[in-house]
Amino acid sequence: MVHSFDIEDDGGAEAAPQGGRIRQRNKARIIAAAEKVFAERGYDGATTAEIAEIAGLAKSNVHYYFGTKEAIYREVVAGIVDLWLKAFGEITAEDDPATAISAYIRQKLLYSRKRPLASRIFATEIIRGAPILRPFLEADLRDWVEDKAKVLAHWAAQGRMDEVSPHHFFFMIWAATQTYADFASQIAAVLGHKRLREADFEEAIATVTAIVLKGCGIRA
Amino acid sequence: MVHSFDIEDDGGAEAAPQGGRIRQRNKARIIAAAEKVFAERGYDGATTAEIAEIAGLAKSNVHYYFGTKEAIYREVVAGIVDLWLKAFGEITAEDDPATAISAYIRQKLLYSRKRPLASRIFATEIIRGAPILRPFLEADLRDWVEDKAKVLAHWAAQGRMDEVSPHHFFFMIWAATQTYADFASQIAAVLGHKRLREADFEEAIATVTAIVLKGCGIRA
DNA sequence: AGAAAAATTGTCCAACTGGTTAGGTTTTGG
DNA sequence: CCAAAACCTAACCAGTTGGACAATTTTTCT
Numbered sequence: 001m002v003h004s005f006d007i008e009d010d011g012g013a014e015a016a017p018q019g020g021r022i023r024q025r026n027k028a029r030i031i032a033a034a035e036k037v038f039a040e041r042g043y044d045g046a047t048t049a050e051i052a053e054i055a056g057l058a059k060s061n062v063h064y065y066f067g068t069k070e071a072i073y074r075e076v077v078a079g080i081v082d083l084w085l086k087a088f089g090e091i092t093a094e095d096d097p098a099t100a101i102s103a104y105i106r107q108k109l110l111y112s113r114k115r116p117l118a119s120r121i122f123a124t125e126i127i128r129g130a131p132i133l134r135p136f137l138e139a140d141l142r143d144w145v146e147d148k149a150k151v152l153a154h155w156a157a158q159g160r161m162d163e164v165s166p167h168h169f170f171f172m173i174w175a176a177t178q179t180y181a182d183f184a185s186q187i188a189a190v191l192g193h194k195r196l197r198e199a200d201f202e203e204a205i206a207t208v209t210a211i212v213l214k215g216c217g218i219r220a
Numbered sequence: 221m222v223h224s225f226d227i228e229d230d231g232g233a234e235a236a237p238q239g240g241r242i243r244q245r246n247k248a249r250i251i252a253a254a255e256k257v258f259a260e261r262g263y264d265g266a267t268t269a270e271i272a273e274i275a276g277l278a279k280s281n282v283h284y285y286f287g288t289k290e291a292i293y294r295e296v297v298a299g300i301v302d303l304w305l306k307a308f309g310e311i312t313a314e315d316d317p318a319t320a321i322s323a324y325i326r327q328k329l330l331y332s333r334k335r336p337l338a339s340r341i342f343a344t345e346i347i348r349g350a351p352i353l354r355p356f357l358e359a360d361l362r363d364w365v366e367d368k369a370k371v372l373a374h375w376a377a378q379g380r381m382d383e384v385s386p387h388h389f390f391f392m393i394w395a396a397t398q399t400y401a402d403f404a405s406q407i408a409a410v411l412g413h414k415r416l417r418e419a420d421f422e423e424a425i426a427t428v429t430a431i432v433l434k435g436c437g438i439r440a
Numbered sequence: 441a442g443a444a445a446a447a448t449t450g451t452c453c454a455a456c457t458g459g460t461t462a463g464g465t466t467t468t469g470g
Numbered sequence: 471c472c473a474a475a476a477c478c479t480a481a482c483c484a485g486t487t488g489g490a491c492a493a494t495t496t497t498t499c500t
Contacts, residue, residue, distance in 0.1 A: 022447070022497080040349065044265030048488065058449050063489060065447095120347050123402070127340050128260060130405045137409035145410050162434075168427035171407055175399035176392045182343070185350045187391055189357035190365050207388035214382075215435025242467080242477070268458060278479050283459060285477095447496065457486080466477065 027065055029055040031079065034072045039117035042124055043073060077125060077132050080118045087111050088144060093154045097161050098213055098220045101173075105209050108177035113201050119181030145170055155218075162217035169216070176208045247285050249275040251299065254292045259337040262344055263293060297345060297352050300338045307331050308364060313374045317381050318433055318440045321393075325429050328397035333421050339401035365390055375438075382437035389436070396428045 019027070033054035037046040048069050052059040066072045089107055091100045112119055125133050149166035156163045180187065180201065188196050213220075253274035257266045268289050272279040286292045309327055311320045332339055345353050369386035376383045400407060400421065408416050433440075 020446075020498085026447085039347075042262040042264055042344070042348070044262055047486085049486095060450080060489090060491090061448055064449095067489085069488065123347060124262065124344060126403050126406045127343060128262070130409070134405070134409065137406050138412075141406075142410050142412065162430075164431065165423055165427045167407075167411060168424050169431075171399060171403075171410075171424070172396045172428060172431065175395040175403070179391060179395035183346050183391075183395070185354070186346045186357050186361075187387075189350070189354065190362050190391075191387060192358075192362065203385055204388050204391070207385045208392060210382075211384065211389075211392065211432065211435030213435075214437070215431030215433075217434070240467085240476075246477090267456085269456095279458090280460085280479055280481095281477080284479095287459085289458065441500100443498105443500090445496105445498070448494080450491105450493090452490085452492105454489095455487085458484100460483080461481090463480095464478080466475105468473100468475075470472095470474105 023065070026055070026057065026061070030057070030062055030065060030072065031076055034076050035079075035117050035121065038073060038076060038124075039120045043128070048072075074132060076121060080122050081133070081136055083111065083115060083118055084122070085140070091148055091151055093151045095151075097155050097218045101213060101216075101218060102209050105173060105177060105212065106205050108173065109180060109201060109205050109208070112177055112179075112181035113196075116181040116184060119178055123178065123182045160218065164216050173208075173212060176212075180204055243285070246275070246277065246281070250277070250282055250285060250292065251296055254296050255337045255341065258293060258296060258344075259340040263348070266293075268292075294352060296341060300342050301353070301356055303331065303335060303338055304342070305360070311368055311371055313371045315371075317375050317438045321433060321436075321438060322429050325393060325397060325432065326425050328393065329400060329421060329425050329428070332397055332399075332401035333416075336401040336404060339398055343398065343402045380438065384436050393428075393432060396432075400424055 030051060033051045034046070036054060037051050041047075041050075046069070048062055049059050051072065052062040055062065062072075066075070087107055089100075089104050091104060122133075125131075130137055145167060148170065152161070152164070152166040152169065155161045180196065184196050187200070188194065191200060193200065212218075250271065253271045254266070256274060257271050261267075261270075266289070268282055269279050271292065272282040275282065282292075286295070307327055309320075309324050311324060342353075345351075350357055365387060368390065372381070372384070372386040372389065375381045400416065404416050407420070408414065411420060413420065432438075
């Protein structure tokens, strides 16, 4: 029974950091370590021992804070969903299409740059059939897309962009932006770089933005 | 030491089906079962026991044909690379840009529809840092992209399309097409479908093709 | 200070996994 | 028809993993 991602229900103010100082610090360390391990080993490949080691704690101590490995995973995933929700950004009918979509693409791509691990965990979770994230996808994300579909329809009616399937429009943007996190090793290999650089991301932003805007008939 | 994907070096003719009838049939069964298991459980999550069960064989029999789990994985991955190479299709300077790119996008998307498992294994392999596929990416795939970059430059020089970064152009197409295999569960959830349907793929083909062609200034 | 609460860790264990082996059965080819 | 090759599998094993637990140390609060 997942279904609730209101991790700590921060009632308006900044997240209520519950628990003592030590607890807080250690939980954060564990989550950070877990993000790394889950990202590069997958759920089954990850071991609580390695998470503990990276976090600088004894394995039994990790189990003291999180009962099970799955509990750690759930919390990591919940944090990632939070990121997604924030990265959603605001796209409203009043916005200028070019500005709003450009900003959205840039935001998504910068997120791929800054949080590639999170993006990869999200990807593998989806590939596995989204056992944990299904509720989020079917409710929150779906609603968000339906909402934005109306915005796109509005813009199209005003002649400010072509009529394109809003769903597939977003699938395409998500894919084109997340690929720079998930498939970074492929992209780096093809580019002949060891790792992706700042300039690679800038060129990605430019190319994706240009193709998407022009491809949908959005004028600056 | 990977580096060679010429699994059975079929010297021009159709693959030489080496080994006896039984051997052939059982290896094929195992590979098929392994594809399924690796796709939905990941490398570490997959167990030889489950592969055996799905293949309808005893676990020890699986180890009779393939010494180790990694050997099975390598063969599965090698088969997937073969698919990729075939799906590359021909894009030459003499082609009409609109026709060639449309066909490529369609081919890639149909591949996502028909072989989603293969696509997902490919994805997780890349996400893991491409431990097995690195040589392929750095050699074959890189060469292919360099080659096609020239074709795009040629088209651009002729004024038949805009000047866009050829690398990122392909990254975008790969992302936009593979997402329908890798992120199928997310897409289905957002669309409110149980599974992706034929019509979903048709709409995807239409949308992606339209945006990419127009976005690059390619006229029919 | 001192007791209660929180944190830490060494040790242990049952379950599972990939892989081996030895001995049997079936298939194949002459 | 028969022997050699190929195929099949029950039983087994050593290593690993998630997790439990009890004993100890540290922190917190009065």
